[in-house]
Amino acid sequence: MESKGELTPTLFSEIVQDYLLDFNDPHLFFNLRDSQKEYDNGFRVRRYEDKLYVTTRTNENRFKQGDAILSLDEIPVLELVEKHQRELMETKAEREDWRKVISKYNVAEVIDTNGNIRSLELKKYEKAAYKPQHTIERIDTNTLHMTLSDFWDHAPIDNLLEKHQEDFSNMSNLIIDVRLNLGGSDHSFNNLQEFLFPIGVNKIDLSFYNMKVNCTNTNADLMIHSIEEELQKMEDSEYREELKQWKEETWEKHRGVGFVNLNKENAMEEYEITGVDIPKNVVVLADNYCGSAGDIFVFLCKQSPKVTVLGRPTKGVNDYSNLSVKQWEDQFELMYATSRLDQLDTRRPDAEQGIKPDVYIPWTPEHINKDIDLEEAMKLIQEK
Structure with missing residues (x-):
């Protein structure tokens, strides 16, 4: 095909994507870079x-x-x-x-x-350009509706929290919509966590996400490069420190070692969140279009007694995660995982992926013209 001049960047990308399907990993991507046009139906x-x-x-x-x-x-x-x-x-x-x-x-x-x-x-x-949505609207006198379409950066979420600080301190109910969340970094929702948990110190069991990170020379080189690029853009000192620690304590310290169990080193199994009294009730809307850091967010929400997760199971792509990016010239990039969950070897609740909601609502065509999930969330809040 190449000798006949028939191998376009788009077609080559489709061939590689088809090859990667056999890995059965939804967290594995071969993409055209931003400089290349992508097409869909x-x-x-x-x-x-x-x-x-x-x-x-x-x-x-x-x-x-x-x-x-x-x-x-x-x-x-x-x-x-x-x-x-x-x-x-x-x-x-x-x-x-x-x-x-x-x-x-x-x-x-x-x-x-x-x-x-x-x-x-x-x-x-x-292909239409992605338009991020990070919004808050008031549904009634006691209820806020927050929509988060990604966790790529902490700034949009932190800005929302600052802008609506008074609302958050007065509203009894909060609905968070992550049904279409594209993921990103779990650091991005750090400042939202306190509103998800009851007042006082809450101990969170994170053993579900115990993992090993594959610190090969290549993975370390690519991850360190990505982290350094991110550090150049980041202004927030707290997030900078977390990223620097991720770079130094994981990738520089263990470079070339191979698989490393970070759970023991970093005592990841227990995590503390100091919650607040208001809002009293939180409902999180989930769906299978929510993945990666979105999976982690919904998992965290399910650990709180004041949160009800409603909708459908999340995408469930974190068996293999912490994606590294390998680029070729200005045309292609491969995004692949550098970590693997321990539970793949030890325990598995069932074959179905995703974080399951507390209240499951099957998808039907009725959802197209009516927000059934949101209606059910409001009913739940009224009952409470």
């Missing part, structure tokens, strides 16, 4: 029974939310599930990610909300 779907329901649109305006795909290239949806098990990597319909599967097909058979059926030739669009 301009919409996103979620499966319910034998249909793929359009839940969101970016560039594809021929669909409406609530339309459903019956088949792709005349192959019914349930046959597609069986055919593309490698890409879907899931056993539950509501957890499947169909974006890469749909991009392989040309024609979709679509039924609209009135029952009309038509065929649409699928198009590819330049």
Whole structure:
């Protein structure tokens, strides 16, 4: 293909991504770098029974939310599930990610909300840029609704807490929406933690996240480089100190050693959080689009007696985590894990991944036009 001039950066990326599927690791990525244009079909779907329901649109305006795909290239949806098990990597319909599967097909058979059926030739669009959402709104006199779409940086969250300081000290109820959280760093929500726990000192069991870090020479070089880049941008002294400690005590100290058990060295199994009295009730909305640091956030919330997690299990990608980045020129990057959870060898609650909610609400097409999770959260708060 390369000799014929047919191997584009996008096609090469797709070939490598397909190869990586066999590792069965949702925390393993091969991406085009920012300088390279990425394309998708301009919409996103979620499966319910034998249909793929359009839940969101970016560039594809021929669909409406609530339309459903019956088949792709005349192959019914349930046959597609069986055919593309490698890409879907899931056993539950509501957890499947169909974006890469749909991009392989040309024609979709679509039924609209009135029952009309038509065929649409699928198009590819330049991928829409991600728009972070870190917001707080008042639902009623006693309830705040906070939406956090990522934990990439602590600044947006800290700014929200500062801006709404008075609200936080007066509101009885807080709803935190991390259903679409893309992850990042668990340091980013440090200053939010006190609102999640009851007043006084709370001891948190973190043994669930006991892990070994693979401190090879290559991993150390890449991680130290990434940390130093981050330190140049970071102004907050507390976060700088934590990053420096991560660099020095893990990667510089153990460089070239291989797998290192950091839990014993850092006494990770128990962690203390000093909580506050207000808010009295916290509800966290979760879904399988919430992963990485989002998984950790929801796990932490489940340790608090004043938090109820509601929705669906999180993505559950932290079996292998602490991603390192290897870049090639200005075109490609491989993001791969440098740590591995001990529980993979010792204990496993069940085969299904993700942090499970306290109150499970199955996804149905009704979620498309109505925020059922938020309604249930408000009912829960009123009962309390």
